[in-house]
Amino acid sequence: MKMLCCPLNGPRNVAEFAFGGEVREMPDPQTCSDREWAEYVFYPPNHAGVIAEWWLHVPSGYWFIAERNRSTDEVIRTYDPSEIYTTRVDFAAQEESKA
Amino acid sequence: MSKQRQGLLITGDAPVQFTFEGQRFSGLPGDTLASALLANGQWLQSRSFKYHRPRGPLSLSGQDANTLVQLGPEPNVLADRTPLSEGLSASGQNYVGSLAKDGDSRLGFFGRFMPVGFYYRAFYKPRGIWDRWEKVIRKKAGLGVLDTQREAGYHDKQYLFCDIAVVGAGPAGLAAALRAADAGASVLLIEQDPYIGGSLAWHRYDVQGGAAAAMLADLRRVEAHPRIRTLTDATCNAWFADHYLPVIQGTRLYKVRAKQTVLASGALEQHVVFHNNDLPGIVLCSAAERMLALYGITPGNKALVLAGNDQSCRSALTLADAGVQVSAVVDMRASPDDPALLQALSERAIRYIPGHTVYSARGSGSQGRISQAEIRPITAPGEVGNTAETIDCDLLCMSSGYMPAWQLPCQAGAKLSYQDEVAGFRLSGQAAGVHLAGSVNNIFTAEAVVKDGERAAAAALAALGYDVDVPESVSCALRPNYDWPMFAHPKGKEFVDFDEDLQLRDIVNATRMGYRDIQLVKRFSTVGMGPSQGRHSALPTARLVAKATGRTISETGVTTARPPFAPEKVAHNAGRVLHPYRQTPMHHRHLEAGAHMVPVGDWQRPAYYGQPDQARHCIESEAMHVRNAVGLIDVGTLGKIELRGPDAAELLNRLYTASFDNMEIGSTRYAIMTNEHGVVIDDGVACRLGETHFYITATTSGVTRVYRAMTQWNAQWRLDVDILNVTGAFAAVNLAGPLSHKVLAAAGTDVDISAAGFPYLAYREGQVAGISARLMRVGFVGELGYEIHVPARYGEALWDALIKAGRAFGIKPFGVDTQRLLRLEKGHLIVGQDTDGMSHPGELNLNWAVDRKKPFFVGQRSVAIMKREQTQRHLVAFELPAGSETPAEGLLVLEGAEVSGKITSCAYSPTLDKVIGLAWASSAHKKPGSQIVIKSAGGEPLTATVVKLPFYDKALSRQEIQA
């Protein structure tokens, strides 16, 4: 069984983790086109090479990000999400005209 | 009886009685079944797969299929790996009649009518012929008899941790283990054989003899080394990523976690391909050496050695020194590498015949054992001259060279390349942290092997951060492989693959049929597909296919060697079967009340109370009891999540479709969750305990997903809120029915439970029967009811108190199947049962629960897009009159000939005396009064009427305290 190195708990059997999908930026759901939204929801890029992925260490309930090469299955590094999500995210109120 | 056998593995002299093929034999402690049979002169131990030819041990080390026997209920047991035990009873396999007189051995005579790819080609046309032949062939195919009733017995698994795992306890592995452990690393040494030392225990490494024993004496230091753990009789069956090694020993599968791996897995001695090279009594040189050294068996009276290297010449010396009359060494080469061998052979009066090969062999006697070999001069690669000499013998020992045990290295990413100058494959390019040592690395002299083991260990130590010098690669000038040890014969039966009875021409013919790729040759011819997985056939096949297709042997290669290395049992993989289960604190109360328990995910829940053959009656009477009196159900399996912090409401706003900002403290709200696709993935009740404190219930099966979604989203949003899954921390019951408030009052509570004090959908905290509780007035089952949550440790006491207080009101427990009926009557859907992976709120008539004006919720955009689209389908409620059949859940809803939906829930309602249900149907039929057509189990159409929900209590009065 492969090992995955959790930033909080260290190297563990990959069975201790749950996959949480690719790290992606959500288009602004209020201003993007239907097409852009559909691309975001249904067509993740799924390219070969290094991508950032969400992983959950299930026993500790800890989410982190792993950079993994999808071609070689090599994990380049893992880190706490606060490295890239540094500030609080807010959503603007809907304009009346759009509602 | 001659003098007592002495062998490394023979541990005593008390005879061990056993039977083979019904005949009684006697062996010694330490024997394997195969060695004990050989000691009794029983060379015939099996019948070959296709032609039922008589076979005896080839490698005597479990690396061939010639010793597969039936051991009691277990087929395909390797006799040369089966320890002898008192009373053991075994028989041969794959024969009609008996092993000695196999009725099917005549199949051999038809061999020429069964060319390669026979099955594929012969039964392809005319259409349908396979169906007729299959039964006959299936009966003939396969080995042994499986007892399907047999219990596998106790097998389990255990992790083993070490710094460095060393696979193979031959000289390379022993040297590597010592080097690593002396430096301070913890070492796990894994050996397939029951002894350590590998070939040092039986092979003669020098002309004089004695060097191996001296060397092994030194290396035995591993046995007492505090940092080396040695597993013998243990097979490492794979190399998996990150140095994860499955090692089978007895009934246990060790899951080895190493930081570095040294593969000292050795090399497999190779046979020579000539006519009748499979007769009992024709063995690899190493097998004869093992017989002598390990078991003290004299392998024959008159031996012939067919040599392809100096190792086999030394085997001849060993045989002669043990008293075997060796007629000659027939050497395929022109001369030995070590000239001293000529002198040593001559001293023992052994004829040395260079430049010759055994061209054919003849067997005789009841066991078909070899009695004569015909030798001829080699005139060109694979070709012989016409001058023939026949030599009598009862033992033929052969060696054409070695194939590195490539299986584990290749699983670790190594590639094989063939090197003409050594006429053999070399491994390279394995994953970081995997180090090859010894003969698997094409190092063959004992001194060099030990050096190579130490080098590999040093490399592993350096990778672990030890300050060590890593020596240059070790070189070895020995060239033990003869480059073309294959001699075609007009009568064939020159076996390349013993497992599958494949002859020279079978491989060549496969290439002529157009199968040029080694993988295709394998699949068409079945070469390498037998139990020994190409251990002896891969090298000759690569050579043959390369020559036939005009490519290099490197280009041709060998087929992929996937795990497992050796056959393993399903029981080993299954191990100790662990089925985690979760129980609520009231679990034993349910059992005591006669509950029929069902699994819901890991949870165990009461379906109803009573016997399964009375299920419908139990469910209906429990339901009527809730409607008319009072019932109690354990809902502790409900997911429960605590949200605390200034952004608790904001997190809910973003994850659920409703808005939570304006919720009053002490109230509850139905909440549905959608994913980014706008699909409903869970529902529950949100309770507001304080300005910054919410308590959420989720479905039993959905809470894990809900909790993960909340925490994953908030890892991005960074809202100021704490999210805690408290599912197991709270026990919960739903006390439901018109008398429920009286039971609650009788149990004792400080909560004002009057109609005004505790209205529908309110949340309260207080004591119930002296236990701190959270109470909700929710109506999932459609009656007055109280959901009561208490800390898990008090769950059983709460249950006891409510049952006791309810006795005066006739309280009865009810199960989850009953609850499903009650909620259906009330028209409540169950996410996951009534919804699927595409159901959005509009289809489910849940638009009322969606706040489209708030800034954001996950799935909001998708829900908005779908709301604009014309909805194709709808979840509708339908009724059938009493007396109709109750269509099963899952039956189809038809629109003409087209399928437009299916039934998601359906039951007979005793309260309404009707059949009611929910179904997906075309949106055209969503209006009450429409008719939908259900295809019944018998195929006839059933017409049902679409109705408005709820089925029961349309006036919504039942959820209130009845006057």
Place this chain on the structure above:
Amino acid sequence: MTYQASDFPGRSPVYRRWQDQPATPVGDTLAPLVTGGAGGAQCRLRDLSALPRGGLRGADTQALLQEAGYALPAQPNQLVQSGATLIARLSQTEHWVLDTDPAAPSDLPAVQAGRRVYTLPCQDSHAWLVLSGPARAEVMAKVCGVDMRPAAFAPGALAQTSVALVSAIVLHHQLEGEDVFSLLCDSAYADYLWGALLDAMAEFDDAAIGSGAPPDASA
């Protein structure tokens, strides 16, 4: 006197596994006697679920506990033992306090409004089992993929991992003078885990369960 678990409102999730053994009240819950250690057995399994424990988490947890005088582990996944009290650090912001002496429960400091500290219902969410004896690491190796040999998992170590396929927190600490593993698992899985551990222990001679105290200790 002899107690019945059902005489107490609080009940351990595995009380039926030891209800024939000597026991003593701990608060409103009955607990098996915990004296006696492994008592020479290769491995022993005990139930400490009735003993007091609690947890706090949130950004201000560390400060709050330090103000209350607790010595805290320097890193996540470590524990500090002070007398009969264990302070386990599960993450940057989460600490649990467990008391092996029921007579001296630690009172966690009160949380002032506005501070980012949230209480955890550890007493109910998790069962507390103790595996002791010299074979404890070998027993764990049959159900857990983390190396728990002393060299790799010394006293003071903590692992949040999977034990027999269910999530658990394993603490290596001292109890009555011997090194033991405390296992904290979802209380709903406790009966399952108890059974899985017994199965893993079965190959060892003298494997024992329950209090380990002589029968008359209940008097």
